[in-house]
Amino acid sequence: MKNYVIGLDYGTDSVRAVLIDTENGQELASNVSHYKRWKNKQYCDASINQFRQHPLDHIEGLEITIQTVVKESKVDPSLVRGICIDTTGSSPVPVTKDGTPLALTKGFEENPNAMMVLWKDHTSINEANEINELAVSWGGEDVTKYVGGIYSSEWFWAKILHIARQDEAVRNATYTWMEHCDLMTYLLIEDKDLKTFKRSRCAAGHKAMWHADWNGLPPVEFLEKLHPYLATLRGNLYDETYTSDLVAGNLSQEWADRLGLSTETVIAVGTFDAHSGAVGAKIEENTLVRVMGTSTCDILVGSYDEVGTKTVRGICGQVDGSVIPGFIGLEAGQSAFGDLLAWYKELLMWPTEHLLGTSSLLNETQKEQLREEFSDKLIVELTKEAAKIPVSESLPIALDWINGRRTPDANQEVKSAISNLSLGTKAPHIFKALVNAICFGAKKIVDRFEEEGVKIDSVIGIGGVARKSPFIMQTLANVLNKPIKVAASDQTPALGAAIYAAVAAGIYPNVIEASQKIGSDFDGEYFPQLDKVAAYNKLLIAYEQLSAFADPTIKISQNEFSL
Numbered sequence: 034m035k036n037y038v039i040g041l042d043y044g045t046d047s048v049r050a051v052l053i054d055t056e057n058g059q060e061l062a063s064n065v066s067h068y069k070r071w072k073n074k075q076y077c078d079a080s081i082n083q084f085r086q087h088p089l090d091h092i093e094g095l096e097i098t099i100q101t102v103v104k105e106s107k108v109d110p111s112l113v114r115g116i117c118i119d120t121t122g123s124s125p126v127p128v129t130k131d132g133t134p135l136a137l138t139k140g141f142e143e144n145p146n147a148m149m150v151l152w153k154d155h156t157s158i159n160e161a162n163e164i165n166e167l168a169v170s171w172g173g174e175d176v177t178k179y180v181g182g183i184y185s186s187e188w189f190w191a192k193i194l195h196i197a198r199q200d201e202a203v204r205n206a207t208y209t210w211m212e213h214c215d216l217m218t219y220l221l222i223e224d225k226d227l228k229t230f231k232r233s234r235c236a237a238g239h240k241a242m243w244h245a246d247w248n249g250l251p252p253v254e255f256l257e258k259l260h261p262y263l264a265t266l267r268g269n270l271y272d273e274t275y276t277s278d279l280v281a282g283n284l285s286q287e288w289a290d291r292l293g294l295s296t297e298t299v300i301a302v303g304t305f306d307a308h309s310g311a312v313g314a315k316i317e318e319n320t321l322v323r324v325m326g327t328s329t330c331d332i333l334v335g336s337y338d339e340v341g342t343k344t345v346r347g348i349c350g351q352v353d354g355s356v357i358p359g360f361i362g363l364e365a366g367q368s369a370f371g372d373l374l375a376w377y378k379e380l381l382m383w384p385t386e387h388l389l390g391t392s393s394l395l396n397e398t399q400k401e402q403l404r405e406e407f408s409d410k411l412i413v414e415l416t417k418e419a420a421k422i423p424v425s426e427s428l429p430i431a432l433d434w435i436n437g438r439r440t441p442d443a444n445q446e447v448k449s450a451i452s453n454l455s456l457g458t459k460a461p462h463i464f465k466a467l468v469n470a471i472c473f474g475a476k477k478i479v480d481r482f483e484e485e486g487v488k489i490d491s492v493i494g495i496g497g498v499a500r501k502s503p504f505i506m507q508t509l510a511n512v513l514n515k516p517i518k519v520a521a522s523d524q525t526p527a528l529g530a531a532i533y534a535a536v537a538a539g540i541y542p543n544v545i546e547a548s549q550k551i552g553s554d555f556d557g558e559y560f561p562q563l564d565k566v567a568a569y570n571k572l573l574i575a576y577e578q579l580s581a582f583a584d585p586t587i588k589i590s591q592n593e594f595s596l
């Protein structure tokens with residue numbers, strides 16, 4: 034008998050669903066829906082790094098994408114056995130006592146503090162600093178030790194503390210907070226008991242400092258010292274967490290009707306996009322899977338023997354079962370990857386966006402067409418020109434920290450910088466410098482894992498940039514001096530979510546077997562070009578010098594000061 038599963042992947046800008054045949058991993062249908070309100074930049078203020086998303090964007094996206102894949106695949110809906118949802122993270126949402134996202138209740142519909150706080154929202158830098166100071170001074174165990182020793186403003190507690198202080202009405206109306214992957218899973222299932230709802234191990238371990246060593250979330254005494262609200266909130270959160278090979282519940286009657294599915298369909302425990310992406314790309318021990326899109330997430334799995342209780346400095350957490358149950362999942366990443374190039378594109382588009390409007394040379398339709406054409410071509414043309422520029426020490430040097438630094442050693446206060454500019458520097462030179470910067474940032478992550486004794490035998494690239502930019506992938510292979518395979522699927526995180534759904538539905542006995550059988554194949558491999566590796570090494574030294582200048586906490590050896 035045929036069995037099908039659906040993976041639903043919430044990215045930064047859009048949500049996609051894939052419907053997968055569990056026998057062979059074939060994608061029978063996929064559909065993407067962009068968030069309407071987010072696209073119009075509603076509820077955001079980039080000048081203060083405030084990025085919020087309205088839950089209606091997510092609910093509308095869920096409904097349309099799932100309905101579409103079920104319809105387009107033409108499969109019998111009763112054979113859709115499971116669904117798993119992955120989302121970005123840490124992207125927490127305030128929720129009322131009856132499990133409603135606060136922004137869907139009266140009076141809070143337009144309040145950004147009542148909405149989902151997107152992973153890249155950095156409004157809580159001060160709160161993250163407070164958590165870090167307290168973690169080493171409160172008298173108990175350092176609760177940041179399994180999240181790299183530094184708590185980030187991208188994460189759960191810092192964001193909640195910030196909003197609780199800023200908005201009394203939101204604080205008073207909120208019963209609990211849920212990671213986005215948990216909220217969307219909870220929305221679909223029949224059982225609405227918030228106390229017994231199965232929260233994601235991946236989200237809890239990487240972002241909320243949940244760890245078996247202290248029996249769950251950080252101790253009440255620790256949270257109390259940050260803010261009494263957090264101590265109260267802890268009681269409305271959770272003690273246990275669950276891996277995504279497990280069932281969170283059955284599809285509710287309401288959602289079965291809305292989606293055209295059956296209440297027999299099981300919903301797996303939610304997870305994060307990067308972790309499911311790694312599963313979709315057939316991750317194995319000591320393989321680094323890099324999810325390269327707006328940001329990057331770098332995922333590794335290690336055995337209990339290799340990682341055990343050894344703590345890895347400056348990464349985004351090591352969590353038992355966050356990728357594959359029975360292994361420790363390790364996460365690192367860059368707060369901006371494609372986003373650095375997107376920032377540069379937006380900068381260069383300024384005259385087109387703003388001056389064109391004041392010109393009488395073209396009519397409004399022509400202006401709009403021109404804007405679209407430039408926008409579509411800009412990165413492509415810059416890439417072509419940048420590829421022709423030799424790798425030499427006369428190139429500008431840039432830092433990738435346009436949205437702070439996630440790894441190694443999270444610091445969201447650091448900023449990007451560009452040096453070595455001259456009158457001869459043209460737009461493609463700066464573009465090339467930015468591409469080099471994101472690759473050097475990646476190299477620092479790989480170095481950190483290896484310095485800490487976590488071996489990396491092979492590298493796999495997935496995500497928009499891995500698929501769309503051979504230029505960046507080749508640069509990365511040269512900078513890392515390692516071959517990089519690219520997963521063939523355009524929807525690897527959604528495929529990974531489908532794999533979890535297949536295990537939760539009992540179609541496969543475990544994640545490893547399912548991932549090897551129906552995970553994505555590879556359709557490209559980039560090898561280091563030996564003649565270029567040395568030249569990139571020299572530029573890397575200049576990148577390290579600029580890093581140490583921009584962030585005085587970074588120490589580099591004196592003999593590297595050669596600029």
Ligand SMILES: Nc1ncnc2c1ncn2[C@@H]1O[C@H](COP(=O)(O)OP(=O)(O)O)[C@@H](O)[C@H]1O
Pocket residue numbers: 044045046047325326327328370371372373374375412413416496497498501502505
């Ligand atoms: N041809 C390209 N070369 C380099 N970067 C690109 C290219 N096309 C898109 N990007 C970057 O890819 C990022 C989007 O990646 P994607 O994986 O599609 O989305 P998400 O991160 O939201 O899942 C954007 O930051 C964009 O700047």
Ligand SMILES: O=C(CO)[C@@H](O)[C@@H](O)COP(=O)(O)O
Pocket residue numbers: 044045046120121122123152239305306307324326327328329330364366
């Ligand atoms: O940080 C995580 C997961 O821990 C990601 O959700 C976050 O980087 C967002 O990923 P995208 O760049 O939108 O794919």
